[in-house]
Amino acid sequence: MNFVFDLDGTICFNGQPISEKLLNALERLVDQEGHKVIFASARSIRDLLPVLHERFHKYPMIGGNGSMVANHGNIISTVNFQHDTLKEIIQLIDTYHVSYLIDSDWNYSYTGSDTHPIFNSLDPQKRAKNVPLDQLQSFIKILMLTSSNMKEVEEKLKKMEIVVHTHRGEGVLDISPKGIDKWSGLQQLGIKEGEYIAFGNDINDISMFQHALHSVMIGENLQLSPFASENVILSEDVENIIVEKLEELGTMYRTNIDNRSTV
Template structure:
């Protein structure tokens, strides 16, 4: 069975790397013959520091589906077309926005020096902070501040883009047209109804909609409509996640 995991708020928490206990549970999945894929809003550059190097050969989906990473390299990326990008940049200027804009590896940043998002940006010092015009391929845009988020969101929503409003941060997370976690899984050859998904936020909805089984970590109102099970973020919740992985692993080993 294929297991697909979001990272932040699902198997790693508060910007910290995946715990050793959960890593051991993921390793046990592969020992039992299952496959693990990581699928995150983070670009690959920011996924690697929270995933132990022993797991860096696993397949990874980054940038909400705009990047696919296999065996140590980016093998697929989907960037904004110039027409959409120019319009987004014009709207950012119109609404006095600040941003984190990602290329395949490097990034441009104009947000506040104390913005919480900076905790997760290039923690491994793998990339370079550059000017926006130096990014040749732009795969993801986070709008961090604006003088009117609601109007900006409305105008962006008129475009054919994939936009997430993350529940834990007041940011707009924008991906190119047709790009989301399920589109990346399809690009990897994954079939509908052939995998188990773990997630926690609205950017996991497409992944949940097409899964065989789904487990929501914490509570997100929109995502909850597509979750078969949920685990509350309270008490020793990591142990509950590990127990759920063991149960699902055993079950889907038996029904192969």
């Protein structure tokens, strides 16, 4: 069985790398239970790597909410904004004085402050370069951080043929090309509907929850909740609870596979 994990707020907390306790549990899924582990994040592939121990760097990864996909340590797929759409977005950025993080396939352009929460997770290992907007080779994912009128920006974006996720707690608009989400990223890896277990915590996990065989929501999210098979409440003991859930589901779905193979 495939096990698909969002990172931030799901198995990665407070901007820190995934704990060794959870990494060991993921390895047991693979080495002892025979399952496959996939990471699916809003982060770019570049910013996924620092929160994962290097022994996981060749695992399948979906970055930018599906706009980039990597496997065996190589980026195998990227999706860019269409030229006309990108032109409209850049016009909004200029008109409404938007600060942003725009990702290319590796480098990025960042105009936010060094006190913004996103800054701490932005290329901490200096794997890439922060370049001016006109020097980006491609435009894969856009985060709008602040604006003179974010409400108007959001209204105009939602009239475009793009995917917009609104992170209310952070006041951030998360923008991907049309038709791009975590489920589209999974399809790029050859994963089919009902062939995976999904773990997530936010609205950008809805698409992968919708097509999962079983889905586990970490914490509370009213928009994601209708698509979750079950819920793990955030607490001081959340990592131990997740480890127990992985052991339970790993055994359950290994048993199901074993039973089917004997028919």
